[in-house]
Amino acid sequence: MIVAGELLLERPGDADRPVELASGYVRIEGEVITEVARCPPPASADLGGPGCLVAPGLVDTHVHLPQFSLIGAHGLPLLEWLEEIVFPAEAQWADAAFAARAAREAAGQLLAHGSTAVCAYSTIHHEATAAAIEQLAAAGLRGVVGMTMSDRAAPDELVDDPARLLDQTADLLDRFPPGERVAAAITPRFAVSCSAELLEGAGRLAAQTPGAAVQTHLSETLDECRAVAAAFGGRGYTQVYADAGLLTPRTLLGHGVWLDPQEQQLIAQAGAVVAHCPTANAFLRAGDMRRDELVASGLRLSLGSDVGAGYERSMVRVARAMIQTASRLGDRYPTPAQAWAQITHAGADAAGLADAGRLAVGAPADLIVAKPTIDWQRGRVDPLARLLFAWDDRWLRTTLCRGAVVYAAA
Template sequence: MVQLFCADIAHVVADPFRDDHALQIIENGALAVADDGVILACDRRDTVRAAYPDAPETAFSGWLLPGMVDGHIHFPQTFATAAHGTHLLDWLERSIFPAEAAYADTPFAARAAATFVDQLLRSGTTTALVFGSQFPDAARALFRSASQAGLQLLSGLTLMDRGAPDVLLHDVARAEQLSRTLIEEVQGQARLHYALTPRFALSCSAEMMQLCGELARAYDGLYIQTHINENHEEITATADAFPAAKHYLDVYDRFGLLGPRTVLAHNIHACDAQLQRLQQSQSAVCHCPASNFYLGSGIFSLQRHLDHGVPVLVGTDIGAGTNFGVLEELASVYKAQQMQRLSLNAAQLLFLGTLAGARALHLDDRIGNFAVGKHADFVVVDAADDPGLSLRLSFCESREDALFTQLNLARPHHVRATYTLGRRYQPLGTKSY
């Protein structure tokens, strides 16, 4: 049965950093969605209604936007947001490794997986590239929860063989065996994708990174995710650990870890040579401003990445980040770039939260906007129950201005509904632990 979803629609149909007409706003618009969750039409409501005269419809006030794409977030840090630490390495040791060790308890991890997926979907995120747990049953629980709830998930076992408590480490042989098992379980499942996840160079020996390169070549369609150039102490320690490498990126490059399915989080402190190599290899970089502010890591230059042609997407980086949803993260993206005199407009903000992520993950044939044939993944953002914001929006002179203001002031309670493949997500109640 075809269904119609009606509201003011906004989506991005091209790259707004190159095309001034990339943003499409359809006032009083409608999506027509087939039974299998695929978009049949996106147009003015009367036009769509004429094509599907008998279809039942659901109407919303507010905006209907594509589901957000989170390019970097940690599942085992669900309960570690706003933990105290001075900077990255101290914070990891003091607050994060103990939190991640708790996922050895499989029933706890299974409940945490349901909570994590719930937090993403109720914040309007419908696709996420996620650092899984170091514990295979916990990593497996995350895939299961995502599949049940409708979240499109790219994830994998977090791999570390040094620099953390023993309980979080795997030797290379065990890492290989666990990774192969999980890859084979996940491959072929709808809307699930496996991502090899060497935490970062300081957590992984040369042999562990060698293994990741070999696995990436052995299986089709795997992603690789890791961290890079987040913090000065981390960069110095990495240079000391890999003295033969030209720079931080070269550590990963030597083991065959760069390529169009690789996403590197942060890249705040990068020289031009690294940006050039990222572009050549078409590796993507994930911008996580709330995390960068929280840990005092620095300010990411979007302009330098754009100038070098490096694909960029946005991530929340929970637990260093402080927003569970990319929708709310966009306000931090705006401020981080304002600090460097790059003033993003509504089209560019919406692009970074949706189509840019879809493109960087090579999923733009399925998600990112409302082109016919894509998955009906969308979020309804509505300030009707927020009197202050409703009043503020009433002073906007155009729908584009209103979208810009809404994107900068979005809060989780503005998410009225999240749909994946045309089905409404039903948020969980509070779980006890």
């Protein structure tokens, strides 16, 4: 199969402009990209053609599968929003068949917005999480899904015994090991709803399971930080995770809005990643993450939709929100090229999904074809900026995973 157009390609070694557009085509044989050619786009391509954008499938490094059904519950702070909106929705996943349907629907929405790789949370339910992993894999997605563990400070139906939760997560890691197209992840929800025993057990499991992704939330709102300090004898939020062995180069920490410089250092030294979720932070009025400060500390960043606090399913829109948040806070903000990199290869690298997010020979053929309805290739404005800021979800025509069409616009 030949997919032609303006290819969004990685530019190694250029921090300011880590991606570029080049006319050409991608050849797909089976599930893999076997050729990336720079040339005038052939008019006889199987997909795309002149004027089309051909980009790697987008990477969403923080998303909650059971929360697609509750996007839009505006006006509540985090802890109340969890209690009133999120927990009742997640309790429905006790029914694994319901969870399978919901995960299939979420996968469809992700693919229809161009996301082909995700780092996702399910719920506390063991079989529902297995079903969600199977559904995402069947839909063609790449990534990890974690059973969201809690043993306190949540409704009775959403807490369990730490030993059982850890056994169930270990079982999922056996069934869906690291390296699988969709693998299980070690996912304590956050320190508010996890005891030290559960966090330490999760840290031990991470040490025993090479390559397994670790996900949790960190320092999203001030109320949450205060709740963690109260529960852990005044210890810093990041320190709680460090003490439990949860800060690893495979760890994705959702949010990181209120990190002080010492916490930033701790995360940077551990090589862990903060998954920045600008739309969700705005929605819950959590605060604005100071991206320039975190970058300057040497800390690695990725980007997440955080559906359902995040109301945008499109990672292009989330990338735009990242620029808007950073530019409102100061003078140093990401360029459009950096934003595109963040939702493609840079996001994939940060999340440990190194075969995702790139149009490269040997990579799985996970890509999107968009046909913008604006004249984006001419004029004085950087085409990457035109595409990012004028982005219209209706431009997305086709999403491919492993060489197969998994979404086609009507």
